[in-house]
Amino acid sequence: MSFRKTLKFFIFSIYIVFFIWIGWHGYNALKFKKYTYSLKKPTFELKGAYHLHTIYSDGIRTPEEIAKRALRAGLDFIIITDHGNLNEKSLNHQGWINGVLVLRGSEVSVREGHFVALNFEISSDEFPAIAKLAMRKVKKLNGFSIIAHPYNLKNPWIGWDTKDPLGIEIINMDSAWRSRFFLSIPYYLVFPFKPQYSLLKMIDFPEKNFKKWDEICLNRRIYGFFAVDAHLFYESLFKILNLHVLVDKPLPSNFPEAKKLIFDALSKGKFYNAIEGAAQADGFRFFGKIGEEKIQMGEQKTVKLPVDLYIRAPFPYKIEIKLIHRGRVVLRTKKKVLSFRAKKYGPYRVEIHLLESSPLSRKIPWIVSNPIFLRKMKGRRK
Numbered sequence: 027m028s029f030r031k032t033l034k035f036f037i038f039s040i041y042i043v044f045f046i047w048i049g050w051h052g053y054n055a056l057k058f059k060k061y062t063y064s065l066k067k068p069t070f071e072l073k074g075a076y077h078l079h080t081i082y083s084d085g086i087r088t089p090e091e092i093a094k095r096a097l098r099a100g101l102d103f104i105i106i107t108d109h110g111n112l113n114e115k116s117l118n119h120q121g122w123i124n125g126v127l128v129l130r131g132s133e134v135s136v137r138e139g140h141f142v143a144l145n146f147e148i149s150s151d152e153f154p155a156i157a158k159l160a161m162r163k164v165k166k167l168n169g170f171s172i173i174a175h176p177y178n179l180k181n182p183w184i185g186w187d188t189k190d191p192l193g194i195e196i197i198n199m200d201s202a203w204r205s206r207f208f209l210s211i212p213y214y215l216v217f218p219f220k221p222q223y224s225l226l227k228m229i230d231f232p233e234k235n236f237k238k239w240d241e242i243c244l245n246r247r248i249y250g251f252f253a254v255d256a257h258l259f260y261e262s263l264f265k266i267l268n269l270h271v272l273v274d275k276p277l278p279s280n281f282p283e284a285k286k287l288i289f290d291a292l293s294k295g296k297f298y299n300a301i302e303g304a305a306q307a308d309g310f311r312f313f314g315k316i317g318e319e320k321i322q323m324g325e326q327k328t329v330k331l332p333v334d335l336y337i338r339a340p341f342p343y344k345i346e347i348k349l350i351h352r353g354r355v356v357l358r359t360k361k362k363v364l365s366f367r368a369k370k371y372g373p374y375r376v377e378i379h380l381l382e383s384s385p386l387s388r389k390i391p392w393i394v395s396n397p398i399f400l401r402k403m404k405g406r407r408k
């Protein structure tokens with residue numbers, strides 16, 4: 027064969043492989059259905075989406091339009107986090123909007139990267155440009171801080187010596203698709219027909235984020251957040267990543283009370299994260315018990331060992347539960363309801379992997395709990 031012919035043949039083969047690849051994803055996308063089950067909505071569990079941008083920064087819709095989409099996606103609340111310092115226009119939007127609880131925050135740019143400030147009282151001066159000082163100010167204004175997209179290619183976080191953040195984003199959808207931009211080509215093509223399928227395929231396993239989270243948890247409380255980081259495609263993204271917040275009463279209709287309920291729970295780690303787009307994730311529970319006293323997810327407690335930990339994941343799908351202690355898997359099971367006697371100090375958290383056939387890779391945990399931190403009582407000095 028001449029060189030020209032070989033080249034033609036080569037290019038033709040690449041075309042064929044490319045079309046087969048796209049066709050294969052098209053076929054799978056059409057087949058895709060989210061796993062669901064019928065369950066009365068748990069009363070003490072609220073579902074929401076965290077980290078999104080409106081027209082007041084680089085998003086494409088108004089808070090009102092976004093709230094409508096959140097309602098259609100079945101959410102109880104959303105947390106707007108427009109870029110900006112002071113960010114007044116965006117911060118004016120909170121309350122019950124179009125049937126959804128709309129809470130506000132800010133994504134603040136500092137020298138060390140981006141962080142999200144939530145629940146702070148609005149002040150008339152800007153946040154400083156240095157992470158430590160800015161987060162201290164957030165705290166002073168009764169708010170709390172979350173490290174945004176720690177290993178994002180464009181804006182990674184470098185302020186690891188700052189001890190103030192109460193949270194870290196362990197999955198961020200914006201970082202996810204950017205890191206797989208070229209690999210995601212077939213998914214862009216099927217996106218208009220099956221956005222959920224495409225988005226699930228675009229999520230990668232952000233191992234670095236999880237490792238860093240576990241590392242910080244050894245010494246202090248820090249909570250993991252799934253962030254939609256939505257600028258467009260709001261409804262699709264709301265159906266993909268959710269926070270399930272555990273509360274002790276139904277969502278009040280009085281706005282300040284409702285806001286307090288959600289932010290109190292978030293700042294105490296009383297929530298779990300789920301890739302809801304793959305399967306309905308309502309009803310998961312993880313807690314500890316000392317006698318009759320319950321230790322909630324997110325709680326840090328000085329205890330005498332052992333402590334019994336309980337995991338309840340009564341889903342009608344094939345799953346694998348992993349209990350993780352100090353970053354290491356200490357229990358791996360296909361059981362759905364179980365207990366574990368914790369005989370060591372440190373943070374314990376749960377990951378659940380979906381074993382059903384799904385566009386979500388099995389490497390990626392479908393549910394991620396927040397840790398229970400069992401700490402040692404400090405001995406008296408002699």
Ligand SMILES: [Zn+2]
Binds near residue numbers: 174
């Ligand atoms: Zn950012």
Ligand SMILES: [Zn+2]
Binds near residue numbers: 077079133255
């Ligand atoms: Zn953002």
